[in-house]
Amino acid sequence: MDFQHARLVAVEAAEAAGALLRExxxxxxxxxxxxxxxxxxxxxxxxxxxxxxxxxxxxxxAHKIIAEESGVHGSGEWTWLIDPLDGxxxxxxxxxxxxxxxxxCSGGRPVLGVVHDPVRGHTWSAIRDGGALGxxxxxxxxxxxxxxxxxxxxxxQGYGVARADPAVRSLKMTMEVRARRVLQLxxxxxxxxxxxxxxxxxxxxxxxxxxxLPAGALIAQEAGLEIRNLDxxxxxxxxxxxxxxxxxxAGRPEIVESLLALVAEARRLAPALPPA
Numbered sequence: 567m568d569f570q571h572a573r574l575v576a577v578e579a580a581e582a583a584g585a586l587l588r589e590x591x592x593x594x595x596x597x598x599x600x601x602x603x604x605x606x607x608x609x610x611x612x613x614x615x616x617x618x619x620x621x622x623x624x625x626x627x628a629h630k631i632i633a634e635e636s637g638v639h640g641s642g643e644w645t646w647l648i649d650p651l652d653g654x655x656x657x658x659x660x661x662x663x664x665x666x667x668x669x670x671c672s673g674g675r676p677v678l679g680v681v682h683d684p685v686r687g688h689t690w691s692a693i694r695d696g697g698a699l700g701x702x703x704x705x706x707x708x709x710x711x712x713x714x715x716x717x718x719x720x721x722x723q724g725y726g727v728a729r730a731d732p733a734v735r736s737l738k739m740t741m742e743v744r745a746r747r748v749l750q751l752x753x754x755x756x757x758x759x760x761x762x763x764x765x766x767x768x769x770x771x772x773x774x775x776x777x778x779l780p781a782g783a784l785i786a787q788e789a790g791l792e793i794r795n796l797d798x799x800x801x802x803x804x805x806x807x808x809x810x811x812x813x814x815x816a817g818r819p820e821i822v823e824s825l826l827a828l829v830a831e832a833r834r835l836a837p838a839l840p841p842a
Contacts, residue, residue: 567644569678569693572626572670576680577689579621580666583614583650584684587657587666591684597658605725606658611635614650614666622646622668629670632805634777645671647805649778653753667755669781674806679781681755690759690785698788700763707790707818708764716746717767717821720757724773724812730842733833734772740832741770758782761816762789768817768825776805779812792819798826 587610596609615635622631623639626646631639633648646668651657653664662685670678680691690705692698698705719741727734741748749766751757755778760766762785771779783793783803793801793816801814815825 567672567677569696572678573680573691573693575621575625576668576670576678577682577691579618580668580680580682581689582621583617583666584682584687586610586617587614587651587664588684591657591662591664595657601725606654607635608651608654608657610657611651611654615648618648618650618666618668622648632777643672645805647671647676647777647780649755649781652755652778653751655752663751663756664753665755665759667778667781669784671780671805674804676780676784676803676805679784681759681781681785683756683759690762692785692788694784694788696788698762698785700759705762705785705789707762707786713746713767713821716744717817717824718747718749718765719745719825720749720751720761720766720769722750722754722757722769722771722774724775727773731772732836732839735839735842736832736836737770737772737829740828740835744828744831754778755782758786758816761791762786768815768821770825770829771812771814771816774812774814776812779803780805783814783816786816790818791816792822794822794826796826796829 600607615633628642629644630642631646649667656663666682668680669676677694682689688701690700761769780803795801796813
């Protein structure tokens with residue numbers, strides 16, 4: 567596999583889909599419910615996904631593709647994950663906070679990730695063990711900074727997680743107390759690149775969705791961020807693994823232990839919470 571060529575194809579595909587989204591998001595957007603969890607899908611999701619499928623499928627006909635809206639296409643040793651519009655709920659209410667995400671996986675693990683922000687026209691990408699690139703070239707997470715009022719954290723959870731889940735309630739309550747700010751952007755891939763470029767200090771995820779995790783996690787790791795599972799052990803971004811394995815803390819190495827302490831505090835709190 568020529569990863570540099572795959573990165574070029576993925577970047578061009580993401581930017582083409584982004585141009586489509588940016589142009590059409592300014593007009594009337596058709597929105598309809600998706601499932602029973604309160605999620606939605608728009609005409610933009612479907613159009614961008616079709617554009618990505620056409621480009622990736624043409625360039626890599628022997629690869630499998632898993633697309634967020636249309637599911638599995640083809641088969642093969644290599645698997646592409648396509649998130650055509652991460653931030654659909656934002657677009658549905660007129661909030662310009664959304665990105666396009668692509669990841670190439672082998673053996674369930676991402677080896678290439680691309681995230682494109684159509685609003686700002688910026689693209690981030692990474693190849694496993696090959697570093698991360700941003701709009702200004704090599705992407706390196708910023709060095710330690712003082713956090714006198716606590717860190718700025720992002721939160722993400724999978725769509726299937728119940729609002730009354732005691733683990734979620736306790737984690738979010740503890741984050742609100744221990745962090746200076748907690749962002750819930752409805753666009754996890756956008757949170758990942760914000761972490762990688764130093765806009766926020768850390769991120770906690772609970773049973774994250776497989777389609778919008780690998781690209782962002784790889785970019786963050788290759789930029790020098792650390793990711794652990796909620797017990798503090800190594801985090802493996804295995805798209806084929808159980809959903810419980812897609813819970814994590816992520817941040818600069820020097821604050822990861824404090825994030826794990828926050829998780830431990832939340833777990834002690836969970837049994838004492840009243841029923842939702």
